[in-house]
Amino acid sequence: MRRLLLPLVVVLAAAVQAQDLAWRDSLIRDLYKKERYADLAKAIELQVEQAPGTPWQDSLHRYVYKYGRAMRKLTGGDGAAAAESLVQRVRERGRAPYLLEALFDLSWIYYEAGRTTDYIRTDSLAVVVAQSDPDIPRAKRGKACQYLAFDYSSVGDHTGSARFTQMALDEYAKADSIPAVQWSESWNTLGVAFWHLGRIRDAEAKYGAALKALEGDSSEAAINRRISTLGNLGVLWQNAGDLPRSRSYYYRSMRESNKLIAAATDPSTRDEAIVNRSRTYLNLATVYQGLGDLGQAHQLLELAWADRSRILSPDDPQLLAVRERQGDVALASGDPAQAAELVRSYVAACEAKYGGHSEEYARAVAKLGEVRMQQGQAAQADSLFAISIAASKASGPEETSQTLVQALLRRAALRGASGDHAGSMADLREARRIEVNIGGKESYRVARVDVLLAEQAFPLKQYAEARAFADIALHAMRDRIQAVQSSGLPLMFTDPHILPDAIYWKVRAEQALGTGTDAAEWNKELDLAIRYLARSHAAVKDESSKLLLVAAQQRLFDLALETAYASYAKSASEQDLQRFFTLTETDRSILLKDRLNGFSSMRFAGVPDSLIALEHELTTALAQLPEDREALAQGDVQAGRFKDLLRTFEQHYPRYFDLRYGERKPSLAEVRKALLTPERQLLIYTRTAEHLYALVIGPQAASITRLDTAGLKAAVKGLRQAVDRREMKAFTEQAHALYQKVFAPVAGRLTAPELLIVPDGELGTLNFELLLSEPGVAHYTDHLLIQRYTLAYLLSATTAIQFAGLARERANGVLALAPGFSDQVKQDYRKAVTDSTMLDDRFFRYVRQPFAVMTAQALGRSPSA
Structure with missing residues (x-):
């Protein structure tokens, strides 16, 4: 009997131990999901200790990633x-499938740690293991x-990526x-490889195949793959210059990321989804930066940093x-010091990780070069x-290297700025050849390089080549x-300056060629460029970015104004004078339009209040990115609604x-x-890089005068x-000198x-009231311009008219009051104050303002006054 009991006890002990190991295996999975890493590590170590000699000794591969992460x-x-x-321990068992x-899980540990050489070595070993054992299924071989x-x-x-992806397929x-999911994974990776190798159409086809493979699959793995593929399509269309389509793919990818983050039960899956979402924020930020909207780009980058800093070291x-x-954003904003601080650390990290x-590394170093x-x-x-440039050529095929293109373009800019225009053109020609290889001759990227070539050809007096x-x-x-x-809708194209720049250099070259x-x-082409600039500006929401966009195109307005004045100088016609005036107003009002139109829109008749309210809701939503991640992911939906609303306004309410x-x-x-009025005239100054113009507009006649600008800023x-x-x-000397320079040439026409x-340019900080029509200190107050005119300043004639348009119909029985500050009013004030020490000296310096009278007139026509 004892002989029979001993084996029975051994069997029972083994059964109990097996039950403990099975229970602990379940516990390990539960602890991992709950991210209780201290308990998880202890449980795995105990499982490893007790597994030998049991069937569980061939299950240790399940714990590789979990133990490493813990x-x-x-x-x-x-x-x-x-x-x-x-x-x-798994290797010692000699079972290739396990x-x-x-090795798959060990590779992920190395990848998350940024140990490039080690994860490539590990996955290379995995391919050897998979190919050496005929019992390993083809699905696993392909996965390796x-x-x-x-x-x-x-x-x-x-190239290597494409080769091994094709082996997997x-x-x-x-x-x-x-x-x-595996089919989709491979199609997507092959698409990425083809895109980098310049095979754009092939890349698009592979991305399409990847999405098609996932149709109807709502698993976490399928959502994860869909996120990557949608993001890659966003990159593809962004580089093709189709920003609306690109942005749509990015937002779709963002929504899928949010869905996966909310549903994921595996911590590593959730972390991967968060990092993927941050990649979408990064890419979308480059879209807004390409549009010139640096404010929204900055907000998206802050979101990306918040996501990644939670996960990564x-x-x-x-x-x-x-x-x-x-x-990049700091550089575009004109803050190279901040850009240098941000880029330097990235250069060091790239060299350490990638070599x-x-x-x-090549891309990061080129960016640091631009900062310097x-x-x-x-x-x-x-x-x-x-x-x-050397690193770019060493890192892969230079015939399709966008990194090499960027380095060449940056060096071309440096050479051009230093006067080496021939060297700049050499770099640009090489960059153009690569861009043609990547996207074809019709690519906007090739057009971008052609514009830069035209710019560098001009100072070499190669005018025909510049025009070509x-x-x-x-x-x-x-x-x-x-x-x-x-x-007339706002435009959304990458690098909006390219088209205006092309027209600018074309007109300049033709004028030089005679x-x-x-x-x-020329006027027709310049008008096209200005309309394009205005509508590109309308798509930008950030105020400082609007300033940068318009400032970058100031030379376009200068050329248009100089061309218009040349025509006027020959003809002195009302038509040419009207064109000059229109250009000055366009230049000024682009930046003022958004704010000042808001007043008019509040009282525009004939537009339903519901549409006005919807417009306000959408413009507010699009101007500031929402903090809520779910709301943010609906950005393309909001943009689509706003575009539809603009079409409604354009078609059904054209005046509005x-x-x-x-x-x-x-x-x-x-x-x-x-x-x-017969008592009021308008004087408009317009500053270009070379000249100052004075446009006098009276009730009956108008004229333009070109003024000397030498020493104007210093004066x-x-x-x-x-x-x-x-x-x-010094005051009287400078005041008279400025009078002679900017006012005397037109004073004879200013009779009202x-x-x-x-004002414009330097004159924006000048008080014209202080100008002296005669030199000398004696009796200088008699010669102040304020003695001759009642002066008021406008931002632009267009905005002044819009304000005047706020006036409503006259209502009976309304009294409107406005301060006059006449001499009689001042004398009455002096008599009314018995204690002279209580007199307010500032009151005696107040003057009648035309806008005060206009305000009274407007109030008089307002039923709510």
């Missing part, structure tokens, strides 16, 4: 040594190849059944890549560009030209659309009717300093007692 969270290290210890699974393809893609070896094709290049993008011959160029450190910038480059660029941008001609082109043709979003400027007749500054220091002699002035 030790990383507990120790602050990368967890790789812990994971390696389990892999070694070793393959263990696919993981190695991911690795090569991560280090910029897209070949294995899947021979298998009995492959999950849709402080020195992880994926985290620092956000700082790199923020450096000095990687695509990532803006800081005036030309020699260091040139050295950095040379390093970047500009014409080629304009031909490639036919879609942009058609868009601005077919609708081709005999009719000025009317023209007021709010159109570019029509008032005629001289409208100015005279709304602003002028205005000198007058201001003389007033601040109370230096009478009231004068509205629209």
